[in-house]
Amino acid sequence: MNVDVEQLSCQELVELVTDYLEGALLEADRARFEAHIARCDACKIYLAQMRETIELVGHLSTDSVSPEAERALLDAFRGWLSA
């Protein structure tokens, strides 16, 4: 395919990264995106950084319930049962 990299600037590409990763780009836009990435090292690095960011965020631990909140809720559950 002969797609000109100039069709999509780097500044435009960074705004399409989430749409690309979410599979939300139209076929023609996806082709332009991939053609740009194939020829532009800086955008290749940018895309890799976005993927690394998502991966790292995914490893953050989820918040947990405070013991006080859990106790209060279990009390509420018992109250509900006996009501």
Next chain:
Amino acid sequence: MSSEEQLLDALRAGDEGAFAALVREYHPSLVRVARIYVSTQAAAEEVAQETWLGVLNGLPRFEGRSSLKTWIFRILSNIAKTRAVRDGRTLPFSALQDPGRVPESAVDADRFLDPEHPRWPGHWALKPEPWPEDALLSAETRERLAEAIEALPATQRAVISLRDIEGWSSDEVRNALDLSETNQRVLLHRARSKVRAALESYLDQA
């Protein structure tokens, strides 16, 4: 019988362990979503607690037309909206309904050459550099990452937390937050882009 039906049966039969497990699974996300509507962490915690009472009271009538998760988050958003109105807080809704109204760039415009540049319009002026693998895995990087997420506006924080930390699908997030497909993506894009930028500025200094 599906696992959800089993869970519902257990709850209706008064199985405290089943309720405790449900609370552990969803309570932190409930608080995070509530934070979109109310202005303090304490108020969000109250809204989440109140949601569980709503869940318990609604259980006998819950017919499973939506998933349990969707139903719980719908109860939350009703309670949170009522609370927000009572507290005189109406602004945040527009951030959910129309996040695209105020434009935001994923990367600072000054990182790029001018869009009118004769030879390289909109190309990187200051290119991103590959990140060192070992620094990425450090405890301090994780800390910066968590800080960057905390610093996000509540709507963006809720979306990135549910999608990327809790691992929800985009449909689940749309249902829980009552967002259009596009708005869910706009919020996710902004959140991820800001977290990337925060990570970049930390790693460049490191």
